[in-house]
Amino acid sequence: MVLADLGKRINNAVNSALSNSQDDYTTTVDVMLKNIVTALLESDVNIKLVFSLRNNIRATLLESKSRSVNSAQTKKLIQKTVFDELCHLVDGETQPFLPKKRKQNVIMFVGLQGSGKTTSCTKLAVYYSKRGFKTGLVCADTFRAGAFDQLKQNAIKARIPFYGSYTETNPVRVAQEGVAKFKKEKFEVIIVDTSGRHRQEEELFQEMVEISQVVKPNQTIMVLDASIGQAAEQQSNAFKESSDFGAIILTKMDGHAKGGGAISAVAATKTPIIFIGTGEHVHDFEKFSPKSFVSKLLGIGDIESLLEHFQTVSNKEDTKATMENIQQGKFTLLDFQKQMQTIMKMGPLSNIANMIPGMGNMLNQVSEEETTKRMKKMVFVMDSMTKQELESDGRVFIDQPSRIVRVARGSGTSALEVEMILMQQQMMARMAQSTKGGQRGPGGMPGMPGMPGMPQVPGMPQISPSMMQQAQQKLRQNPGMMKNMMNMFNGAGGPGGGGMPSMDEMMKMMQDPQMQQMAQQFGMGM
């Protein structure tokens, strides 16, 4: 998200206030606010909204009894007040409609041409379909040549049933027939894509009114391109007059620094933003919640979104099989392959890293391109294994090293690269073994790819023997560090400790300065 820069600037402003021991409390608050205000205005957030945020933060902080910025209580108050006010800035404070299971929910899309309507229709269809709703897509865009083909291609790729016509030119009739067909077939979510025009024409508004009258949507969603920044407010007001939409999807949040302006402008209209589009791929779609958004913006991480995202891209059957294996203390190469494929489907790694507390800068270590290349190689290696090898615990390769050479040849990699993958799978298998019998739960995040073995996040530098030696030397020179680390691991794994850390524990460790120092020495950025 391009908004990372805004988040960094706000963070810097807060952090320098927290560490300021020279100025008095009021001056510290004012300097912090000046920096936050400048950052928000430069991100195209409406000036009135920015000043209201500034006044609210100032009033809350100056009302506080404590006047020393050094007190832990004041520090907490500063952080909490800024966080809450940023949430308030992007919160429409209205609850959107939520489709109900075993009911027929019709959702109609409206928006200008090129805003990302068709793409978002498919993304939403995939979202609901992955959550067990029987979902269908109707293309009522008869205006743009190729619109039906676009929706059809997207729908086929995503395996979503669709309806449209190459010959019918009346969009109202297509919408009516499509919805009627899906209703008859007991579909639970029926999404209707309508045509967009390049400007807000009377004719377009009339068409939307007519379609709405025949399909009687339970929810109308307006799609807005975030790159228009605060102009989003004016555009959504213009649409509101003819189409009573109850929710907004903001697209192209990946490509524009003005996204913050668009979100706050829309929130000011009290229409809930339900999703944001963060790329062209069908899975580049995030459920919008003010807290999650601000957490990610400030680099606090957002496990909720990560799990949401994982649920959308993962194959339920595969995840279930892997979880069953882990519970029995197994982690086969096939499990590893499936997890890798899921990670690859999760979209740009920087998006994922941003959701994990403390991992936002992981990719600074290795470029995104290089990371993806390494991950692809891992998938190629596993694709070159036989079914029997994949379903094994990996020891067949240790017994017959000639298999390693064969796989390396088949995947265009080296024997060393194959060995590295086997080593990673073995490490995960050992962790699975340690969780056997449910004594400590699966550890890490259930079914979360790569998570049980955080140090093996693909793309992160591998630990070479010489790095290990250096780290050991550093540990010998600094026994306190070792003790601290041991304590952390011994305390992990729930009551009794000594086990695999849970996700929460893992996150705490990752944020611990000593752990971060350790990780640097091992050549792994956190």
Ligand SMILES: Nc1nc2c(ncn2[C@@H]2O[C@H](COP(=O)(O)OP(=O)(O)OP(=O)(O)O)[C@@H](O)[C@H]2O)c(=O)[nH]1
């Ligand atoms: N980067 C990025 N591109 C997006 C996003 N959503 C859609 N797009 C791209 O925006 C372009 C327009 O998207 P469409 O879905 O065709 O737009 P539309 O609103 O249906 O357009 P009409 O059918 O002409 O009204 C396409 O190239 C999409 O791939 C997003 O969230 N991020």
